[in-house]
Every structure is written in structure tokens, then in C-alpha cells.
Amino acid sequence: MTAGGTDLEALRQLAVELATAAGDVVAEHHGRAAPVGVKSSRTDLVTAADRAAESLIASRLARARPHDGIVGEEGASRAGSTGITWFIDPIDGTTNFVYGHPGYSVSVAAAAGGRPLAGAVVDPLHGEVFSAARGGGAVCNGERLAVSSTEDLGSALVATGFGYNEADRIHQGSVVAGLLGRVRDIRRMGSAALDLCSVACGRVDAYYEYRLCPWDHAAGSLIASEAGAVTRSPLLEPPGRSGAGAVGFVLAAAPGVAPALSDLLAELGAWPGGAPAGGAHDF
Numbered sequence: 001m002t003a004g005g006t007d008l009e010a011l012r013q014l015a016v017e018l019a020t021a022a023g024d025v026v027a028e029h030h031g032r033a034a035p036v037g038v039k040s041s042r043t044d045l046v047t048a049a050d051r052a053a054e055s056l057i058a059s060r061l062a063r064a065r066p067h068d069g070i071v072g073e074e075g076a077s078r079a080g081s082t083g084i085t086w087f088i089d090p091i092d093g094t095t096n097f098v099y100g101h102p103g104y105s106v107s108v109a110a111a112a113g114g115r116p117l118a119g120a121v122v123d124p125l126h127g128e129v130f131s132a133a134r135g136g137g138a139v140c141n142g143e144r145l146a147v148s149s150t151e152d153l154g155s156a157l158v159a160t161g162f163g164y165n166e167a168d169r170i171h172q173g174s175v176v177a178g179l180l181g182r183v184r185d186i187r188r189m190g191s192a193a194l195d196l197c198s199v200a201c202g203r204v205d206a207y208y209e210y211r212l213c214p215w216d217h218a219a220g221s222l223i224a225s226e227a228g229a230v231t232r233s234p235l236l237e238p239p240g241r242s243g244a245g246a247v248g249f250v251l252a253a254a255p256g257v258a259p260a261l262s263d264l265l266a267e268l269g270a271w272p273g274g275a276p277a278g279g280a281h282d283f
């Protein structure tokens with residue numbers, strides 16, 4: 001598969017290599033990861049492992065693809081000239097990581113024109129390597145992935161997450177309260193990247209979250225889409241740039257429940273300001 005002359009399979013393999021190497025670094029810190037700072041709020045933590053993992057990925061990218069752009073959660077940033085930008089979340093699920101709780105991952109994706117081309121999500125604790133290239137399907141440890149066949153929203157297991165801002169959390173709590181009686185159950189696992197991979201392999205039937213950053217969902221949204229999910233996500237842009245693309249609403253769902261869930265979330269006001277432009281789409 002190619003896009004604009006770029007070998008997407010080569011990008012997928014590089015994403016797997018980078019995320020796996022960073023996952024090895026993160027795993028060394030499991031159970032002894034004291035926060036070294038906070039970011040958007042007092043509960044938005046960062047550890048030395050976050051920074052070490054991002055530094056490793058950025059330095060290897062500089063050697064492998066020196067003219068691509070980089071956007072990293074912990075500050076890695078480089079303008080590129082190829083039209084390809086890498087979105088890096090060195091530890092997605094940092095709170096779980098700090099508490100020694102399972103449910104954290106390394107997420108690495110290559111994107112162009114605001115849409116992912118290839119990506120990998122590694123769960124170092126469980127030894128799971130999820131990856132996809134656009135048009136090439138999604139795999140976990142080499143096994144092809146497919147979303148669930150659920151067609152009844154009332155039987156759907158739905159994952160979600162909550163932001164670090166108090167006002168957001170209060171609103172997000174009201175939305176999930178409205179959902180609870182209308183679905184099988186809710187799962188809040190703490191890593192958007194793993195939630196999206198859980199949709200891809202049918203461990204949950206759907207996932208939604210509002211106010212994610214691009215590095216949270218860049219790889220996982222593609223993996224879910226390539227596994228057959230209906231997906232909706234904002235354009236991948238560095239936060240802080242004008243426009244709605246930087247931070248927004250993400251949904252990935254089995255086709256049998258996507259329309260009903262999307263309508264119910266709209267009814268519950270899940271995304272203030274209305275549904276993201278473009279509606280449900282694949283990449």
C-alpha cells in the first residue's frame with residue numbers, strides 16, 4: 001500500500017519498532033513510577049518514564065525519517081518537510097502507570113493531511129502489539145482483528161474516559177449517567193489508545209470520549225477503523241493551533257451500534273457545540 005508514494009507498510013513496521021522499544025523502557029519502570037510533574041491540571045501527571053520513552057522515539061525517528069514532523073505529548077516537536085507527521089503518546093494511561101495499575105500503552109502514529117496513515121499501540125504489561133496501515137487491515141501480534149457483530153445498543157459494552165478538567169468531568173459524568181441505563185455496561189479503563197484497540201478486537205463494542213489530544217487517538221482510531229469500526233475523530237493537528245482539529249470528540253463503534261450510539265450521545269450532549277464536522281467516517 002502506498003499513499004503519495006509513501007510505503008504505508010514500512011511506516012507501520014517503523015511505528016511497531018518505535019512503540020515496542022519505548023514499551024520496553026516503560027516496562028522497566030512499572031511499579032516504581034513517581035510523578036515528576038503535572039501538566040493541564042494537578043491530576044494530569046508526567047513521569048520520568050514518559051519523558052524517557054518519548055525521547056527514545058524522537059531520537060530514533062530523527063535517524064529513520066529525519067524530514068518528517070513530530071508532535072509528542074511531552075513536548076517533542078519538529079516541523080517536517082515531507083507532509084508526514086508522527087504523533088507520539090509515550091505513555092497513554094499515565095495515571096494507571098503511576099498507580100501500578102494495568103491499562104497503559106505506548107502509541108505511535110504517522111499522519112498526513114490530518115489523517116493517520118499507519119500506527120502502533122503497544123501494551124507492554126500484556127505483551128500486545130496492535131498496529132495498522134491504512135487500507136491494510138489491523139493486527140495484534142500478527143493476528144487479524146475484527147470488531148464485534150453486536151447490533152443492539154442495549155447489549156453493547158461501551159468504553160469511555162474523562163478529562164483532567166473539573167468542569168469537563170462534571171459534564172462527562174452527566175453524559176455517562178444518561179448512557180448507563182441504555183447499554184449493557186460501561187468500562188473506564190484509562191487509556192484511549194487501548195480503548196480504541198479494544199473496539200478493534202471486540203473486547204468492547206464501542207468507545208467514545210470528548211476532549212482527547214491527537215496523540216491519544218491517532219494510532220488507535222486507525223486500528224479500530226481498519227478492523228471494521230465506524231470511526232469519527234478530529235483532524236490530527238498539534239494542540240494550540242487554531243481550528244477544531246487539535247482537541248475533540250472521538251468515537252469508534254461496531255457498525256451495528258454506531259448510528260444508535262451516535263444519536264444517543266448527541267441527545268445526551270456528549271460533545272458540546274455539536275457533532276464534529278464530517279459525521280461518522282472512515283479515514
Ligand code: LIP
Nearest residue numbers: 092093094161162163190191192
Ligand atoms: C489519557 C487518555 C484517557 C483519558 C485520560 C487521559 P494520558 O491520556 O488516554 O482516555 O480518559 O483522562 O487523557 O493523559 O494518560 O496520556
